[in-house]
Amino acid sequence: MRIAVIQFPGTNCEHETLVAVRDAGMDGEIFRWNRPEQELSEFDGYIVPGGFSYQDRLRAGVIASKEPVMATLKEEAAEGKPVIGICNGFQILVESGMLPGSGEIDLALAQNVMVKGGRIVRRGYYCGWTTLRHESLPRRSCGSFLLDGGALLQMPIAHAEGNLVTAKEGLIQELADEDQVIFRYCNSSGTAVDEFPVNVNGSTENIAGICNPEGNVLGMMPHPERAIFSWQLPPPGRRPPGPGPGRMVFESMRRFIEVSR
């Protein structure tokens, strides 16, 4: 089982993503943007990792989304192979029309706007740990395949543009109805309070991750690859050694590939 971790100029999470892939029992390699894109077909699954591809020029993710390798990735996704976009990878999948999946750009990951008590208390870049609630059914998406409904997962975010918004009427409701909302930001007891710091970036209805209708393409702003060992979770020293919650995303991907074979 081979996973391609796709690297654009400016990507900066490819190494820890590859560690996570391997840790979940899959083979993987970093796939540089200027390799012949046909070689991409040899892989069983794909991750578009985080970073600042093309320096976030114009809009985060937009330039990478036009690379030839993305056209091939779309074809592979149409075959049903799993694709997970993390942080900047999520932004790239949205810009390429792969999420929520119409082929059009239906969403934007806009600048973070932190609101508390009706007042904007901060804007832009923010790094911190969040709790995610798994909103969907088990097996709904390639990256949440093994998660129970309502499962809570601790993961960090680190981005300036993760505020999911849309101008398309009814889209948010549709995503919820179709169980395409995979993760929401919530507090430690699992309530999605729509206020900073629980809603850490101002995202519509606290949405942190969504999938396409088929479930084989998942995008999420939080970084599961930074939460694959329990020692990575704050506060330090309170947990027994073992896997971290982020590993479930990668193990889900593995299971998704196993059952779709």
Place this chain on the structure above:
Amino acid sequence: MKIIGLADDEVDKDLRAAGIGMSVAEARSIAAVLGRDPTLPELFNYDAMWSEHCSYKSSRATLKEFLPTDGPNVVMGPVEDAGIVAIDDEWCVVISHESHNHPSQILPNEGAATGIGGIVRDVNCMGAKVVATADPLRFGDPYGPSANKVRWVAEGVVDGIWQYGDALGVPIMAGDIVFDESFDNNCLVNVVAIGVVKKDEIIRSRAPLGAGEGGYDVILVGKPTDSSGLGGVVFASEALREEEEATNRGAVQIPDPFLKNILFKANEDLFRLVREEGVEIGFKDLGGGGFTCASSEMGAAGGFGMELDLDLMHTAGEFPPEVLCIAETQERFLIISPPEHRERILEIYNKDWDLPGAAGAKASVVGKICTHDRYIVRDKGEKVIDVPIQHLTGGIRYERESKPRKIDLFEPDLVMPEDMNAVMLKLLSSPNIASREHVYRYYDTEVQGNARIRPGEADAGLIVPVRGKGFGIALAVDSNPFYGRISPYWAGATAVAEAMRNVACIGATPSTLTDCLNFGNPEKPEAFWEFREATRGLADSAKRLWLKGYPGQPVPIVSGNVSFYNEAPEGSIDPSPVVACVGIISDAEKAVTMELKEAKDRIYLIGRRYDELGGSEYYREIFNETGANVPQVRFEEERAMIHATIDAIDRGLAVSAHDISNGGLAISTSEMAIAQEVRLGLDLEIDGCGDASLSSDRLLFSESSGILLEVPANRAKELEELIRGFNLEPFDLGSVTDEAKLVIKRRGAPLIDLDLAEARDAWTSGLEEAIE
């Protein structure tokens, strides 16, 4: 340029007209060595290489006189761009520490960003993976007469740091911020970077053995050379004058973290090639002094000469030879390598990583190493520079005059305020004590996935950078300008002691130190005295606090930087010897934070309270006084304190630890309760931890060195024994409670009875108010 035969005033006029900063005597000495009038490009090259920034002409003798740079764990001392110490038999830490003060005052965003850009290159070029940075920052008074400018600088600097560091993908794990009116016109932006490398994979910044005989290539990699950062080192070697601000802007470099991100990955492939082929290369970043500095230093360090051709250099346009030589265009490296690997190396950068297509950059062969001893540069077929390479890089030395500054400070006569709760709230929200969260949320601490202890959780940051290895690397920085104002010597000594305490308070053993010495104009005897005193102080601490496990051996100082001329016509900065300390903990699982852990645990203090409130937050914030009794380092006691803390954490006796610094015992204990969401409180009795004659406010707010340890009640006796075993006195202050209140009593009478939720609100809002 004509020098020989002209009168001094004529030479001076010509030098200034050409924009050259050197003295007439320096120009004459160059002409004498060359035996002719130097060319304009030659003068510019000497001017850069002999600048204070490149040559350490004022400071070198003092650094050599005082600083201990060797030790049993030192792999490489301060000879190249970064120092290296061993972690274990296989792995090493690489560390470098620089300042980017002048550029950041002029263009805060670009100045701070290129500060990170430069320091990470210094570490990377040793063959290392850069795993963390730290940023010690000093800004003016955010509520003073220059408030608008100060806030503009502070905001720009923070933006520059996160925009560069986050995009590059290197976590920012430590740092500190101090506001002090002496920085109104001269901010300090220091930056530290650390990397990891295997001992047998270190790459040196010099032409390797046989490079001259083999006619090795000189390959310039990175951004096309332009005129940005022109004269940066000369500008950094002068005091800032407002009327020259427009000109100085051109001396600030332009950051490009995007290109750096790609370059670092291509460099990894270069390092792999070097390993697999077993070939030795020279590799160095281009920083201050640009192309000339990097190339000539590498050639001279290998004992060779070199011939370079500017027509082969990739440039951003037409520029005169002196510009191409000394401009400080960012994101460039220089490789010296055998010609048989030329094709492969160029392929790595130009094809595999497509520098031209992805980022408009390139790798070009620009010359070769020779067995002669000249530094020769050609431009458009003409020889424009031909000088003895060792003379160019050797620099010059100055014996600067040193004269003690008359410091007219005294202890104020004060009346203790009635309402200590109000004092506590005022101190907790003061810009220098308030939580740094507002700033560190901009910093990506999680990239690379190595963070174990993050900013705000403890006195030092901790990363676990090598998978499969249990060791952690701790990083902390320190320096208190208010102490420097009273005594530069004790500012130096306490900076080292506190940085070491910080690292010890998470359980790591201090392994190495770096220093960035920020002062005023060294041509003024009082400023030079401050520099010497601070250096002597920090050296004394490094020597007398010992590398743990090696009695009598200093904690080595393996990297550093001197930044002079931090002054404006309005005055000089407070003496600021900024120190970074790296600690190693062999089992990172054992590291502890400062946050209180469990109700009923006991709180112990080690370190007696003395009448040492000079420069304290209490004096300044509450009474607007400086005072004179600056905290001193009692070397024997301090060493015991640091070593006892490391052992107590290693044995699992201390479950939390926090050192006493700004705001003294009262602030430090409250920080343990409010560092995270408030869950627990404290009930403490402080009588006896200082002389009975000491007033209660002095006990509470003295900034004498000390460490607070939390221990489970059933192991308190064990901890006491351990502390006594170090000839220290354990003070049992009281216990952790499950009520969110800080109660501090003396002889049973409450001094402080503070609601901790209110305390946390005050503490978390102070910084944002000061810089937004």
